[in-house]
Amino acid sequence: MNEKELAGWFPQARLSREAGENTLALGDGRYLNLADADLTERERYLLSLLSHPQEQKPSSPWQSYLQGQGSLPQVxxxxxxxxxxxxxxxxxxLDAWQTMMTDLLPSQVAQVQLTDQDYLFILEQGTWMDYQSLLADTLSxxxxxxxxxxxxxxxxxxxRQLADHWSQLYQAEADLFAQWRAHYHQSTVLSFSQLFLWGQGRAGLELGLIKAxxxxxxxQQDMQDIILSLWTEGAVVTKTAQVLYIHRNTLQYRLDKWQDMTGLQLKDLTDLSFCYQVLLDRIY
Structure with a gap:
């Protein structure tokens, strides 16, 4: 979607997650809400003939939950x-691809088709598995x-301690992904850390819930001093342990525990930068 071109054709239109009276679904969970002043009678009639996504029933309990219309289907x-x-x-x-994705993601608890072009795979990660690397290796x-x-x-x-916010966190991720796709169209596998850093300071993105x-x-895990020291020491574990006055093995244990819980590898500079950015508002 070329947002500048849309603004030229419909200068009073607004992008939103909520559908309005004269609305056009964009296929990424967003709507283009059009002002009456921008439309002719013919255009208003054509819009009235379109099926509005909000009138469609969700395809699964998970989709209902993620849209804020139901309870968590599975703990x-x-x-x-x-x-x-x-x-x-x-x-x-497509059917063969979906079957292959199920084989690649054995901890999958649900698969949701959101639109003709958008799919969501929901994974149970109580025992963390590195699906980022697996998918990057198999994309081609x-x-x-x-x-x-x-x-x-x-x-x-x-x-699980954030389960009360899972549906909102999903929406925040989806919004960020939709913004990225409005600018780039290449085949790739993105990590959340990469996309969060890309989204810093971009207009229209609300990252407050993710940061909080x-x-x-x-x-909860008492990781602030470790993250800040790793950042200062260039992610060198031995130097960081010395600065914190703890044994290197103790620090490595804490890093492994953090990775098991969040999937974030703090010796990786992208993941470390994500965590450091989250702390910036607090420390300055």
Whole structure:
């Protein structure tokens, strides 16, 4: 979607997660709400003939829950959302691709088709598995074998203590992914840390819930000093342990425990930068 071009045609239109009276679904969970002043009678009539997504019943209990219309269908120890957007596809290959994705993601608890181009895979990550690396390694083969071109976002791992916010955290991830797709169209596998850093300071993105949720986890696990020291010492574990006056093995144990809970590897500079950015508002 070219947002500048849309603004030229419909200068009073507004992008929103809520549908209005004259609305056009954009296929990524957002709506273009059009002002009467921008429309002719013919255009208003054509819009009235379109099926509004809000009138469609959710396809599963998980979709209802993520849309804020139901309760959590299944209690898990930790949840992770894998967002998939298909840029192009061969209809006959989709079933085979979905079967392959199920095989690749054995901890899958649900699969939801959101639109013709958008799929969501919901994973149980009580025992963390590195699906980011797995999907990155297999992306080219998936596209070649099934005649697809796609982009995946491997979302953040959100443990059970944040379960009250899972549906809102899903929506925050989906909004961020939709914004990225409005600017870029290449095939890739994105980590949540990468996308969060990209989204810093971009207009229209609300990252407050993500930051607050990560701060809650950092405080629960007493990770603030470790994150700040790792940042200062360039993610060198030995130097960080010396600065913190703890044994290197003790620090490594804390890092491994954090990775098991959140999927974040703090020796990786992208993941470390994500956690450091979350702390910036607090320390300055």
């Amino acid at each position: 898990v120890e930790a949840i992770q959302f894998v967002h998939v957007h298909l840029w192009s596809q061969k209809e006959a290959q 083969a998936l596209e070649f074998d099934f005649g697809l071109r796609l982009t995946l976002l491997v979302g953040q791992v959100w443990p 949720s990560m701060l809650e986890l950092i405080d």
